Amino acid sequence: VHARTVVGGEYLLELLQYAAEVADDVAADAIRDADDHVTSVSGVSAGEAETSPRLSYRVIHSHHIIAKGKRTFLSDLARELDIGGYVKVGWPGAIVVEGTKENVDAYVQEILRLSWKQI
Known part of the structure; x- marks a missing residue:
């Protein structure tokens, strides 16, 4: 998205969707590269190799x-679960997190227990 086309507009959702697409592409490339590396180093096909934790x-x-x-809780919980991300403070709010599927699921479960006006 070019800056000239979004002047004066709110494009947080588009930005987040674009970031998600880029993250998917980067993750797919990293997995493909890792699978190729495992095969070349061990002589074992990627399907036979131990699976590593999936990022989510x-x-x-x-x-x-x-x-x-609440902001402190979100940050401390992310550190505790070893996940990374971003919190957009203000109106509207947004939380983007990345880590192992188990840790991200645990993070979401914990923040849903908090009192929210709308989430």
Whole structure:
């Protein structure tokens, strides 16, 4: 998306969708490269090699993210579960996280327990 076409517009959703597409492409390339490397190093096909944890990501939209306690909780929980991401504070709020599927699922379960106006 070019800056000239979005002047004065709100394009957070488009930006997040584009980021998700790019992340999918990068992840697919990384997996393909890793599979090729495993095959060339071990002589074992990628299907026979042990599977590594699958990366997962989530994009969560919220009416707003303002409370300092909630922002601290989101950050501390991400550190505890060893996942990375981004929190867009304000109106609207957005949370983007990436990590192993199990850790991302646990993160989402924990934040859904918090009190939200709309999520």
